[in-house]
Amino acid sequence: MSDSSTIIKQLDEATINKIAAGEVVERPASVVKELVENAIDAQADRIEIITAGGGKNLIRVVDNGLGMTRDDLQLAVRRHCTSKLDPDDLMDIRHLGFRGEALPSIGSIARLGITSRHASESHAWEIAVEGGRERALKPAALNIGTRIDVKDLFFSTPARLKFLKSDRAENMAISEVIKRIAMANPKVRFTLTGEDRSRLDYANVNGPDAHLVRMGQVMGKAFRDNAVEIDALRDTVRLTGFAGLPTLNRANSLQQFVFVNGRPVRDKMMLGAIRGAYADYLFGGRHPCVVLFIDLDPHEVDVNVHPTKADVRFRDAGHIRGLVVGAIRQAIAAAGHRATNTGGSATLAALRPDGVRATEAGNAVLSGGGQGVSASSPANRPVSSYQPAKPLNWDWRQSVYAPQTATQEQPSSESEEGAPLQELQERPQDGFTAPPAQSSLAQSTPLMSGMPEMQGRMADVSTPSADARANDSLPDPAALGRPLGAARAQIHENYIIAQTEDGLVIVDQHAAHERLVYEKLKASLAAKGIARQGMLIPHVVEMEEDDVERLLGATEELERLGLTLESFGPGAVAVRETPAILGKPNIERLVRDIADDLAEWDKTSRVEEKILHVAATMACHGSVRSGRRLRAEEMDALLREMEATPHSGQCNHGRPTYVELKLSDIERLFSRS
Structure with a gap:
């Protein structure tokens, strides 16, 4: 049979990369997610993100991680080249990235430039990929770490630009990506600069309360002061995090965050478990504020379900669901009569005369969303500090x-x-x-x-x-x-x-x-x-x-x-x-x-x-x-x-x-x- 009569054709490498990019890179926020996760895998503790034009004109990610050698840098921009996967055990995934698809996919639809220096080399190396065409390596100047520039996103597939939203909407999506990743990595400092102004700056935090402090940075003082800690272990599954008091609720579920082995996911089963845990406390379409971290053996969860790795599949979903529901209910029950106290501070803020400002001397702030329960509020005052009153001749509980x-x-x-x-x-x-x-x-x-x-x-x-x-x-x-x-x-x-x-x-x-x-x-x-x-x-x-x-x-x-x-x-x-x-x-x-x-x-x-x-x-x-x-x-x-x-x-x-x-x-x- 001659070639002219062949219906099935072998796609060229450039077309394959563009198709793969459509799965991995949906919008500028997808690029930011892939690059920041690579920086975390490289053990960086300082990551800087700079964007322009909502990420369409420029995305720059600079980290102080391990960096790459000359040979590794040349392989990094080629498909299915990775240092994070053991071919003998494809389920043993312990990194955020593992497929080796992100960089070549980005390089096929944008102007990609990577500069990196490893501690074993005297200087950095730079490589560029434009529309899938790789350019030769050349020496460059950079401290140990990596800098990645992504310019003119979707320039080789202009039809994709029609599906993007306004610069403001794309900037908000990028911010949400950084917030999610920052929650799971309190020891890393994140800075996000866009349109010539700083938009996010999360200082790195260490110590036993690192996660709680980071929650305050990302979700605000109201959540930090009105959330109860979760720490539960069942078999080999560890569940930690924070559950907002039922009175701290929202009209949607956007304030519910779930992480599996450090990876932010949006899993329907987990959202259903959260809803079930609060079913006894919230009605009328209200949604709680929750941050959960699930750590388990990588063999017990499949993260290779979706190209964006946002969906996961548990080997024993019922076991995980039961743990989540039980742990949240137990944490809320332990809070006793405690309730959020943002309403009192907000009311005082509305009554405050002009020119009178609240101080920070241990009191709840009287402006904006920074209200919370102070250290001496009923929510935090120990019940054991008083003795029960003498019983009366009637019982209100009846x-x-x-x-x-x-x-x-x-x-x-x-x-x-x-x-x-x-x-x-x-x-x-x-x-x-x-x-x-x-x-x-x-x-x-x-x-x-x-x-x-x-x-x-x-x-x-x-x-x-x-x-x-x-x-x-x-x-x-x-x-x-x-x-x-x-x-x-x-x-x-x-x-x-x-x-x-x-x-x-x-x-x-x-x-x-x-x-x-x-x-x-x-x-x-x-x-x-x-x-x-x-x-x-x-x-x-x-x-x-x-x-x-x-x-x-x-x-x-x-x-x-x-x-x-x-x-x-x-x-x-x-x-x-x-x-x-x-x-x-x-x-x-x-x-x-x-x-x-x-x-x-x-x-x-x-x-x-x-x-x-x-x-x-x-x-x-x-x-x-x-x-x-x-x-x-x-x-x-x-x-x-x-x-x-x-x-x-x-x-x-x-x-x-x-x-x-x-x-x-x-x-x-x-x-x-």
């Missing part, structure tokens, strides 16, 4: 959930005002009508009938309210030393003002009590198990056989949560019992959602999330309402219970239940300091 039936009448707000909680517990909660299944459940199932009373008995106090009674009596000195202080007043019949030794605390009574009731409900569910409601006629759900097999493999876990199902021939399952607390759920949709979760994650938390959502709704309607006047004893009891209850620093929607204002900051408002 609350009530009394579903309202159609025949019950709503009590008027006039008759309710000032009534003791003992009387209120016998009344239905305002504005809540439970569905029929829940109403019957409250009367018939062990879950509801076994619930302890949640309002408790209340001594009859003749004084009507705590409003404007701050000066009636002096606060208990012992209470002032407690994390949330001593209650002094109630304002607008919703906010409790408490005095501490060095400031004051403002508590949202409804949000705080809502969390207390919710935690009580969860404890009861855990102790008594999930009550089930049987179906007279099993509900049959038809689905793909693969989905049926996944569901049948998870029957034990689902049954523990009150969902009982079994095979109903090929391609169908029969649901015989559902969690009673869910009332009348859409069974078919629930089962299909569970099957989808199992297909994607090999695990599901769908039923548990729905149960907790119902419990949160019950807690909201079963807690003390806004507008309810409280006596001083009730307010103090609420504060003490908050101190003893995990997660009481945030309500069920992730909002803070209290804020603290430091006395020094308040005095500064009046120019007293």
